[in-house]
Amino acid sequence: MTTVLRTDGLTKAFGRLVATDDVNVRIDSEEVTSIIGPNGAGKTTFYNLLSGQLKPTEGTVRLRPRPGAEDVETDDEGLMDVTGMEPYKISRLGLSRAYQINNVFEGLSVIDNIRIARIALENRTMDFTSNARKDEELTEHAWEVIELARLEEVAETECSNLSHGDTRKVEIALSLGIDPSVVLLDEPTAGMNATETRKMVDLVRRLNEETDTTFVLTEHDMEVVLGISDRILVLDNGSLIAQGAPEEVMADERVKEAYLGGDE
16 A cells, blocks of 8 residues: 555644644555544644645645646655645645535536536636636546546536535535545535435445545544544544554544543
8 A cells, every 4th residue: 555645743733722733644545544533632623734724833744646746846655745835735736625514616517516626726717608618628527527426417417406415426526626646525424314324435435446546534423434444543632542443443442432432
């Protein structure tokens, strides 16, 4: 396996409050990794540090750039130091994020949303209605993403008319639109019924296997976590207290105490 994302001594302090405390992790290319922890454990802060929304107090974030990324300088592992970079620069280098709150253009169709993601990656500007829809290369790429996400039946549907489950799939499709090396998913099954949840778990597992993109997610539903994860990281009070295979992590006494409430 290949490391696609690495943090070393990653720390973020807000005054006396240390929200992320000396976190050292490696994310491997072939694994779906889940990050869990109680409310206030530091998961959102950690994501914000990875994606550039926050600048660390100490430590580094290193990312394997997506194929074709320009102006990259990597270390011996093929990782690039993206610490403190602006979010749009980190995104163009290959780290994409799908948020819990839907972030689609509801007045546009599914395929138009994906076209926009690609335009943003390539730093292009164009009159969308007159040019983007006529761009054969742009449209071909959008259809490839739509097929990956199994969105063919709703490709021309305005996003405001989609079900919650399909809208969440569009969020993932948007993140794939920039050919990322890593996608951060934020509560991907939030608000879903059992059928939608099962389909989302299957989608993420399949995409992780069929594409060169590695998926990392935060999730509160432990059934989802155990069903989707090859590896679990556990945060508590900003510190990484456990990491490993699901069965190993769930048996850890520190995890039972911090996240599951002990043995009771």
